[in-house]
Amino acid sequence: MKALRFYAPEDVRLEDVPEPQCGPDEVKIRVRNCSTCGTDVKILHNGHQNLTPPRTIGHEIAGDIVEVGDDVNSTYGTDWAEGDRVQVIAAVPCGECHECRKGWMAVCQNQTSMGYQYDGGFAEYMIVPRQVLKVDGLNRIPDNVSYDEASAAEPFACAINAQDLLGIEEGDTVVVFGAGPIGCMHTRIARGVHNCGPVYLVDVNESRLKISADAVHPDEVINAAEVDVVEKVVELTGGRGADVVITATAANITQEQAIAMAARNGRISFFGGLPKTNPTITCDSNVVHYRQLHIHGANGSAPEHNKRALQYISTGQVPVKDLITRHIPLDDVLDAFSIVQNGEAIKVTVEPAAATASV
Numbered sequence: 001m002k003a004l005r006f007y008a009p010e011d012v013r014l015e016d017v018p019e020p021q022c023g024p025d026e027v028k029i030r031v032r033n034c035s036t037c038g039t040d041v042k043i044l045h046n047g048h049q050n051l052t053p054p055r056t057i058g059h060e061i062a063g064d065i066v067e068v069g070d071d072v073n074s075t076y077g078t079d080w081a082e083g084d085r086v087q088v089i090a091a092v093p094c095g096e097c098h099e100c101r102k103g104w105m106a107v108c109q110n111q112t113s114m115g116y117q118y119d120g121g122f123a124e125y126m127i128v129p130r131q132v133l134k135v136d137g138l139n140r141i142p143d144n145v146s147y148d149e150a151s152a153a154e155p156f157a158c159a160i161n162a163q164d165l166l167g168i169e170e171g172d173t174v175v176v177f178g179a180g181p182i183g184c185m186h187t188r189i190a191r192g193v194h195n196c197g198p199v200y201l202v203d204v205n206e207s208r209l210k211i212s213a214d215a216v217h218p219d220e221v222i223n224a225a226e227v228d229v230v231e232k233v234v235e236l237t238g239g240r241g242a243d244v245v246i247t248a249t250a251a252n253i254t255q256e257q258a259i260a261m262a263a264r265n266g267r268i269s270f271f272g273g274l275p276k277t278n279p280t281i282t283c284d285s286n287v288v289h290y291r292q293l294h295i296h297g298a299n300g301s302a303p304e305h306n307k308r309a310l311q312y313i314s315t316g317q318v319p320v321k322d323l324i325t326r327h328i329p330l331d332d333v334l335d336a337f338s339i340v341q342n343g344e345a346i347k348v349t350v351e352p353a354a355a356t357a358s359v
Helices: 038-046 072-076 130-134 147-151 153-166 181-192 206-216 229-236 252-261 285-291 303-315 330-342
Strands: 002-008 011-016 027-035 060-068 085-088 125-128 138-140 174-177 199-203 220-223 242-247 262-270 294-297 324-329 347-351
Touching: 002 330, 011 330, 027 085, 027 147, 038 330, 060 125, 060 147, 060 153, 072 130, 085 147, 138 303, 147 153, 147 303, 147 324, 147 347, 153 181, 153 242, 153 262, 153 294, 153 303, 174 181, 174 252, 181 199, 181 206, 181 242, 199 206, 199 229, 206 220, 220 229, 229 252, 242 252, 252 262, 252 285, 262 285, 324 330, 330 347
Parallel strands: 174 199, 174 242, 199 220, 242 262, 262 294, 324 347
Antiparallel strands: 002 011, 027 060, 027 125, 027 347, 060 085, 085 138
């Protein structure tokens, strides 16, 4: 079968490899869609400390089961069968550490990941390892959800985790930095799940702003390359500032601006990680102190966030279909990386197998 294998930074190859064999406590799936994100681009250029090469990468996975290991259903109390349509979590908690026992699976200290320690979804077939099955991380795709939508449930789950921490209330003013797919998802979750007030979408890339604004229709689009974004938000909020600020971009200045524009009792999510070579910001601690600001980190998700994402997609509460603007065959998978890197689409999905059973 064909698979995209990572060997080293800038050395990623689409090659023929043996089709994986399913063990007694594993499930084998035919991958229908594996969507791409900025993390995939970072891996292409820089690798990752948790990624052991050679490794098949790709972690936003949906497909259908072609084989169920003999011990799976009896061991995990499941009823998986050949032909079931499934979505796979990306971040795999251990289920046993202090954090997992507290219910904080998104910050499991022993977390492993699809496409890092286990072969991922840029392949025609892949194995769902026992570690995923152990924590109930294989999810049935609702009948009215397509494979490409289901593959978007993983980044969607990460955004759900972040917004759970923020306590967004009805009518809150929300600022989202970053007009990529995650910024679009944050916009829709804040509205569709939390019934927030106005949403202001911020970016420095005019074309990306236009593409995303046409999809999610923020109340205001702010090009931070052209205006002082803090002054603009303060002006739009009548001098009060934003109730919630989400920095869904890897830019130091956005985190500093988030603190500066937050209203009293404002909540801030540092969602986008900063470059490891420049991970610090200047924080006016007195602003945090006197305005009683709440600053949260968030980057991953727990298995239950993936289930909620699929539910929100299925009910139409948070649609994602129109955010998937490019479909790329596995043969052209490296084109997907350049499209993501250049911001030429909202969400890009790779299709290793023709999704003949999709809706």
